[in-house]
Amino acid sequence: xxxxxxxxLGSVRVTRQSDKVVILEKDLVTEQMVLAMGPQHPSTHxxxxxxxxxxxxxxxxxxxxxxxLHRCFEKCxxxxxxxxxxxxxxxxxxxAGMNSEFAYAITVExxxxxxxxxxxxxxxxxxxxxxxxxxxxxxxxxxxxxxGAFTPFLFCFRDREIILGLLEWASGARxxxxxxxxxxxxxxxxxxxxxxxxEFVTYFRPKAxxxxxxxxxxxxxxxxxxxxxxxxxxxxxNYGWSGPMLRGSGVxxxxxxxxxxxxxxxxxxxxxxxxxxYSIIGDCLSxxxxxxxxxxxxxxxxxxCIDKMPSAEGFxxxxxxxxxxxxxxxxxxxxxxxxxxxxxxxxESDGKSTKPLRCKARSSxxxxxxxxxxxxxxxxxxxxxxxxxSIDIVLxxxxx
Amino acid sequence: xxxxKVFSQSLQESAAAYSIIHEKFGEAISPLDANxxxxxxxVVDTLRWTEIALxxxxxxxxxxxxxxxxxxxxxxxxxxxGIVCNFExxxxxxxxxxxxxxxxxxxxxxxxxxxxxxxxxxxxxxxxDMFGMTFTGHPELKRILCPDDWExxxxxxxxxxxxxxxxxxxxx
Numbered sequence: 250x251x252x253x254x255x256x257x258l259g260s261v262r263v264t265r266q267s268d269k270v271v272i273l274e275k276d277l278v279t280e281q282m283v284l285a286m287g288p289q290h291p292s293t294h295x296x297x298x299x300x301x302x303x304x305x306x307x308x309x310x311x312x313x314x315x316x317x318l319h320r321c322f323e324k325c326x327x328x329x330x331x332x333x334x335x336x337x338x339x340x341x342x343x344x345a346g347m348n349s350e351f352a353y354a355i356t357v358e359x360x361x362x363x364x365x366x367x368x369x370x371x372x373x374x375x376x377x378x379x380x381x382x383x384x385x386x387x388x389x390x391x392x393x394x395x396x397g398a399f400t401p402f403l404f405c406f407r408d409r410e411i412i413l414g415l416l417e418w419a420s421g422a423r424x425x426x427x428x429x430x431x432x433x434x435x436x437x438x439x440x441x442x443x444x445x446x447x448e449f450v451t452y453f454r455p456k457a458x459x460x461x462x463x464x465x466x467x468x469x470x471x472x473x474x475x476x477x478x479x480x481x482x483x484x485x486x487n488y489g490w491s492g493p494m495l496r497g498s499g500v501x502x503x504x505x506x507x508x509x510x511x512x513x514x515x516x517x518x519x520x521x522x523x524x525x526x527y528s529i530i531g532d533c534l535s536x537x538x539x540x541x542x543x544x545x546x547x548x549x550x551x552x553x554c555i556d557k558m559p560s561a562e563g564f565x566x567x568x569x570x571x572x573x574x575x576x577x578x579x580x581x582x583x584x585x586x587x588x589x590x591x592x593x594x595x596x597e598s599d600g601k602s603t604k605p606l607r608c609k610a611r612s613s614x615x616x617x618x619x620x621x622x623x624x625x626x627x628x629x630x631x632x633x634x635x636x637x638x639s640i641d642i643v644l645x646x647x648x649x
Numbered sequence: 650x651x652x653x654k655v656f657s658q659s660l661q662e663s664a665a666a667y668s669i670i671h672e673k674f675g676e677a678i679s680p681l682d683a684n685x686x687x688x689x690x691x692v693v694d695t696l697r698w699t700e701i702a703l704x705x706x707x708x709x710x711x712x713x714x715x716x717x718x719x720x721x722x723x724x725x726x727x728x729x730x731g732i733v734c735n736f737e738x739x740x741x742x743x744x745x746x747x748x749x750x751x752x753x754x755x756x757x758x759x760x761x762x763x764x765x766x767x768x769x770x771x772x773x774x775x776x777x778d779m780f781g782m783t784f785t786g787h788p789e790l791k792r793i794l795c796p797d798d799w800e801x802x803x804x805x806x807x808x809x810x811x812x813x814x815x816x817x818x819x820x821x
Contacts, residue, residue: 316794321803323779359686486714486739489768502740581686582718582735582747595720595733609720619771648794 279304286633288317294391294637295644299621301633308633311625313618318648326608331357331574332431334608339425341592341610342646344387347373347380347416348587349646350429355510356583356594357431360576363569369433370512371558372566375446376416376428378547378554382453383412384588385540385547388641392537393464395638396473401464408456411449418442432570443555450548457544465541474533478624478636481531488623489616492590493543494640496522497536504586516553518546533639540588540641575603589613589641610649614642656683662744663688669710674701689733689747695759698750699786702762705736705746713746715739716766721776725806728754730780732773734762752782761787779804 262274287298296317302310322341326334338353339346351373358365390405413423419438420428428435464470480490485498495502503520505513521542528534578600584593590613597607617640625633656664660683667681667690677694678701692698705713713736720733731751738744752759761784763770773784774793781802784790791797800811810820 316792316796319794321794324803324808327804483714484767487767489716489766500740507740507743579684579686580689580733580747584717591717593718593735595718595735597722607720607722609718611718611720615771616768619767 281309284630286311288314294642295647297618297637297642297644297647299625299633299637301625301630303630306629308625308628308630311621311633313621315615315618315644315648318644320649322649323607323609326605328604330603331576331605334605335430336425336427338610339427340645341612341649342384342587342589342614342643343424344643345380345384345588346424346426347376347429348384348585349592350426351377351511352583352585352587352592353594354429354431355585356581356596357574357576359581359583360579360596360598361432361571361574362577363432363571365432365569366564366566367512368437368559368561368564369566369569371554372434372438373429374511374513374516375438375443375551375554376419376426378550379412379415379446379449381547381588382544383409383416385544386412388540388588389460389464389537392638392641393470395634396470398464398467398470401460404456404460404463408453411452415442415445415449418445430567430570431574433568434566437561437564437566443558446551447555450552454545454548457541457548461541465538471534473631473635474528474537474639476529477533477632478628478639479529479531480620480624484623485531485620488620490590490620491613491616492587493536493539494590494617496520496539497639498531499523499535504584504591508584510585512554515557516550518550521546533635536639536641573603576600584611587613589643589646590617592646610646612646612649614640614644614647615649618642618647657685659745660685660688663746666711666713666744666746669708670701670705673704677701687735687747688745689749691749691751695750695752699760699762699765701748702765705748706765710742712738712741714741716762716768716772719769719772719776721780721782721804722749723754723780723805724751725754727751730754730757730782730805732759732776732782734769756783758783758785760785761790763787778802781805 264272282303284301284303288296298314300312301308322337325337335350338349341349386405386409390402393401417423420426480498482498482500485495499522501520501522506520523530523535523538576598580597582595584591592613593611595609596605599606624636677697679691679693681690705711715737717735717737722731729751731749734748736746750759773787777790778792778795801808
């Protein structure tokens with residue numbers, strides 16, 4: 250890689266004539282070529298198109314073109330009642346439906362001033378953290394594929410399958426749940442659900458270690474990601490990065506800790522940030538490491554929730570749901586920590602209608618991806634694939 | 650802020666931040682709308698928006714280094730379109746404040762803040778795409794989610810979808 254790098258930047262041609270004579274040609278004219286990556290390129294994780302201007306193997310500019318999956322979520326919201334928006338939020342980040350629903354529910358609840366039963370809060374956190382692990386497993390698995398490692402992907406999907414099974418048991422759906430409703434939940438969790446979740450936690454701990462042996466400590470993987478696509482902390486903040494991307498740049502910022510919602514203040518968990526021991530702070534490997542570490546923290550959160558969970562006696566998951574959801578007039582910006590960063594909703598209510606006047610989704614992937622142009626400048630084409638993979642985009646959320 | 654009412658700490662912080670901006674810009678900005686869910690002020694003198702934005706980012710007691718969200722909004726009753734920006738001082742001072750900027754519905758323009766926060770670049774493009782206001786000084790103002798040759802601005806309240814797009818029937 251390094252040899253290619255210097256050869257590409259310096260447009261120099263070296264021709265060996267004999268042992269002693271070498272012809273060196275400087276300032277050769279090179280021709281730039283437009284290379285379209287996508288929208289059907291597997292390494293873009295969906296229908297993203299990157300228009301790359303390349304000089305040999307080096308990318309001089311990569312411009313993301315979006316909108317292939319645009320459904321105008323925001324227009325849909327203006328035409329349905331508040332509770333009917335929940336299924337649409339599933340379809341934003343379809344790998345982390347529970348987290349999207351959670352973010353939307355807490356945003357509307359801010360306008361409603363209702364008290365949520367404690368058991369509901371615990372169940373919400375458990376399913377959201379389970380979904381976070383499932384989402385990170387996809388992120389890590391597909392990242393492996395991007396860089397040529399196929400086995401970790403199969404390991405990840407095997408374990409993700411168990412989580413999807415658990416969530417299907419609770420909600421009835423595998424990916425698009427419609428489970429967390431405004432003011433409550435669709436159903437209480439089934440009997441024995443918590444037992445199974447605890448079994449999963451015990452099962453998954455060693456598997457996570459196995460995964461890290463297989464991928465994170467793999468020399469080829471490290472060489473492909475170490476020092477690639479470095480983003481300094483202040484630029485990351487200016488770009489509006491959030492979630493594992495921002496933490497990968499060394500900013501200790503987690504909405505569950507810094508702008509707490511639900512029962513997160515009662516729970517004990519760490520916010521992992523890279524310390525520069527295993528990676529250069531802000532590179533692709535840092536972002537991968539943060540995701541790997543976060544899975545461990547999620548397991549801890551789930552365990553604590555199971556321990557502290559109030560009993561199901563006399564519990565009705567729909568008891569706090571208003572008959573007719575008509576928030577007071579006003580505006581609110583609510584957000585939650587999704588696996589990919591800050592998912593926010595800006596909602597404006599006129600106080601009369603049961604439909605939102607405006608509902609804007611602030612998508613974490615959309616914002617994270619906007620730095621692509623800067624990140625890709627001067628990188629090699631294979632490194633570009635490593636960078637896109639580390640951003641971990643879900644096009645459903647980018648395009649909305 | 651009204652007297653005799655108990656305000657949350659985050660609202661007090663927002664009000665303190667607002668008073669610093671108000672001191673500098675005076676009549677260019679409206680009074681603070683001190684609600685609990687999203688305290689905001691409006692920029693009255695739209696042309697000074699970029700200047701205000703830079704002041705908000707750079708002042709040592711404000712340090713709004715993080716633009717969380719920028720949403721376009723349609724106000725058909727006032728014949729205006731506008732943007733709502735949610736700011737935060739991330740990991741520094743931890744206070745929040747929101748700003749509204751409005752312009753005329755037909756051919757109106759708002760100064761761009763893409764040079765102040767990179768986040769605004771794509772968000773302003775999205776607002777232009779959906780509502781049709783232009784952002785003066787934006788590095789590359791073009792549609793982002795809809796195709797370049799799409800007609801109309803989808804999120805306006807009176808939007809009618811076009812009949813045909815390249816010979817394909819659009820309304821289903």
